[in-house]
Amino acid sequence: MDAACTVEQDEIRRAVREVVTKRRAADGVRAAVRTPAGYDAALWGALAGRLGLSGLALPEEYGGAGFGVTELALAGEELGRTLAPSPLFATAVLAAPLLLRLGDAGQRAALLPRVASGDLAAALAVPGAALGAALGLTGDNGGAWAGGGRAGGVQATAATGSWRLYGQVDQVLDGHSAGLLLVAAHTGGFARSRTLLFLVRGDAPGLVRTRRTALDETRARARLELRDVEAELLGESAGDDVLPALADVGERAAAVLAAEAVGAADEALARTLGHVKEREQFGRPVGSFQAVKHRLADVYVTVCAARSAAYYAAWAAGAAVPPGLEGVTPEPVAGIALACALDALRTAASEAVQLHGGIGFTWEHDAHLFFKRASGDELLFGPAHRLRAHAAERAGLFTGLFAGQADAAACARVAV
Numbered sequence: 538m539d540a541a542c543t544v545e546q547d548e549i550r551r552a553v554r555e556v557v558t559k560r561r562a563a564d565g566v567r568a569a570v571r572t573p574a575g576y577d578a579a580l581w582g583a584l585a586g587r588l589g590l591s592g593l594a595l596p597e598e599y600g601g602a603g604f605g606v607t608e609l610a611l612a613g614e615e616l617g618r619t620l621a622p623s624p625l626f627a628t629a630v631l632a633a634p635l636l637l638r639l640g641d642a643g644q645r646a647a648l649l650p651r652v653a654s655g656d657l658a659a660a661l662a663v664p665g666a667a668l669g670a671a672l673g674l675t676g677d678n679g680g681a682w683a684g685g686g687r688a689g690g691v692q693a694t695a696a697t698g699s700w701r702l703y704g705q706v707d708q709v710l711d712g713h714s715a716g717l718l719l720v721a722a723h724t725g726g727f728a729r730s731r732t733l734l735f736l737v738r739g740d741a742p743g744l745v746r747t748r749r750t751a752l753d754e755t756r757a758r759a760r761l762e763l764r765d766v767e768a769e770l771l772g773e774s775a776g777d778d779v780l781p782a783l784a785d786v787g788e789r790a791a792a793v794l795a796a797e798a799v800g801a802a803d804e805a806l807a808r809t810l811g812h813v814k815e816r817e818q819f820g821r822p823v824g825s826f827q828a829v830k831h832r833l834a835d836v837y838v839t840v841c842a843a844r845s846a847a848y849y850a851a852w853a854a855g856a857a858v859p860p861g862l863e864g865v866t867p868e869p870v871a872g873i874a875l876a877c878a879l880d881a882l883r884t885a886a887s888e889a890v891q892l893h894g895g896i897g898f899t900w901e902h903d904a905h906l907f908f909k910r911a912s913g914d915e916l917l918f919g920p921a922h923r924l925r926a927h928a929a930e931r932a933g934l935f936t937g938l939f940a941g942q943a944d945a946a947a948c949a950r951v952a953v
Contacts, residue, residue, distance in 0.1 A: 585655025592653025
């Protein structure tokens, strides 16, 4: 594995940083989140249209650039620095891979070029309060949310030539503004319920979309109410590969989220360093005190470790399986990387609030935006301890230990 970025990757990073920095100076994050869409339309046009980020990881045959998760993670890191709100994560990281993997030839040809060009924003709608469960990040995603004979969520009923959906989804990233919704719904009745994905137009009759007030305003979300809404099944048949596809998307999404959190943590640390160098107390800069130096040094080490984990997770999520190892489950590194990155962002944001003094506690300062991003992402995709626990379970970290303890206990009973 070569840890150095390629020329193309460095150019992607530079181009994204240049665009988001200019837009931040012109309008600011607060102005963007107060718009009806929840993001700066001009910035999204530049990111998706001019830079082609919405199609960055899509094949060239559909108008994409043919890159992978690593390039998306690098772009996400730069967006994380400015906390720039955009439909990029919902469209390019969550929805587009599902369209590519599960959609039939006609659906891919009709939708993916529009996604790649930025003309069509998409969103993934899954029942439940946290996306982490549906994406297989905090546990097996075949749990209660996916059906299993339980009511709730969204129910799908086959109709003549189409499907009808009825139900409600409470947490949909950019669901209020997306032109296309990928809705996970239960079908098959009470005894044999299973989860399928359906395509729903943003202007479909019977669909009510309401933007919700969120802790993190930079990651807009909506509540969807589906009242006998017409839908199209994603794919040619009702197969059993929806849950594995969601889990695979979860690995990629966790890597990109980790990179976003690292970018935000790095920016929070840089702003704090700039402040303590200028702010004076007792006739000397605050940053000259040894206690402050130690605290910021700890933050720096934490951010560097999180960056290494995020880069490796992005590489692993997009790495090809070596010949002869087909079917081998990849290492669950993305969940660990996301946990490290969320911890790093929370630590960096907390230190930023405290070391900025009185101004750091006010709504007028940007420090609280970084803290809210850390808290909001952990509520949606975590918490960090569950990310680590599920990764350890998947890796079988404690299986041998517990088995050894059981064998030792059995031998002791026989001896007695």
